[in-house]
Amino acid sequence: MDKYLAMVHHEDIFITLENKELRTIYHTKIPLHAEGDFTMRRVPQCVT
Secondary structure: OOOOEEEEOOOOEEEEOOOHHHHHHHHHHOOHHHOOOOOOOOOOOOOO
């Protein structure tokens, strides 16, 4: 269930959070205040 796509409307991109690398890119590129723009329910230690 870790493999799923987070649709980010802020950048109009699709990020696969199954990769730690991509997860880091996501965490640094997307501001925390935009966490309401996508579904972030099962992402462990990504958005605190």
